Each structure stands twice: as structure tokens, then as C-alpha cells.
Amino acid sequence: MKGDRIKKTGETLPTVEKQLLSNGTYQVRYNFLEVGATEEKPASFCYDYVDVPKDDRDIIVRAIIRDKYKCIDDEIAIINNAENNPDEYTEYQAYRALAKQVADEVR
Numbered sequence: 107m108k109g110d111r112i113k114k115t116g117e118t119l120p121t122v123e124k125q126l127l128s129n130g131t132y133q134v135r136y137n138f139l140e141v142g143a144t145e146e147k148p149a150s151f152c153y154d155y156v157d158v159p160k161d162d163r164d165i166i167v168r169a170i171i172r173d174k175y176k177c178i179d180d181e182i183a184i185i186n187n188a189e190n191n192p193d194e195y196t197e198y199q200a201y202r203a204l205a206k207q208v209a210d211e212v213r
Contacts, residue, residue, distance in 0.1 A: 122136045
């Protein structure tokens with residue numbers, strides 16, 4: 107999912123964030139981009155995020171992967187076709203690595 111928030115004065119670009127939500131779940135934010143101020147809108151950060159039921163590395167990794175690859179069948183197809191479509195397989199593996207990195211950094 108995509109989100110954004112206003113940049114605080116002097117704040118630097120974060121790599122990851124975790125926020126406890128009012129319903130007891132967590133929102134894990136990653137892939138931050140800084141968006142400059144305009145006349146209509148202050149400077150802000152755009153990011154991808156997932157909501158997870160608890161602060162658990164495996165749950166965070168699965169949620170990030172599932173956000174991009176909606177069902178396990180999509181992942182299996184990529185893995186099974188790795189020889190015929192190595193670029194897609196490489197992209198999948200890089201995304202898995204990103205999910206693990208985010209989960210490690212946010213905890």
C-alpha cells in the first residue's frame with residue numbers, strides 16, 4: 107500500500123518506520139521518497155507500508171512479500187519459470203531480500 111506524511115522541520119529521510127496503531131496492530135513503512143514543498147502542500151515523505159498484527163520478523167517479511175505478490179501461486183510461477191524468465195526471478199529474489207532487510211531494521 108502507499109502512504110504519505112508531512113515532513114517535520116529538519117527531519118531526514120527515514121529508511122523504515124514502525125508505528126503502533128490504535129487497534130493494537132503495527133504499520134511498517136519502507137521505501138521512503140522525499141517530496142518537495144509546493145505552494146499548495148508542505149514537504150512530505152511518500153512510502154510503501156503494510157499493516158501487521160504483531161511485531162514479528164516472519165510476519166513482517168510475509169506481509170511485505172504478499173503486498174507485491176498477492177498470492178502464493180504468483181511466487182510459485184516465478185520460481186518454476188526462473189530458467190525461462192531469469193529477470194523476473196532476479197527481481198523476485200531482490201524483493202524478498204528487501205522484505206527481510208526492512209523487517210530486520212524495523213525491529
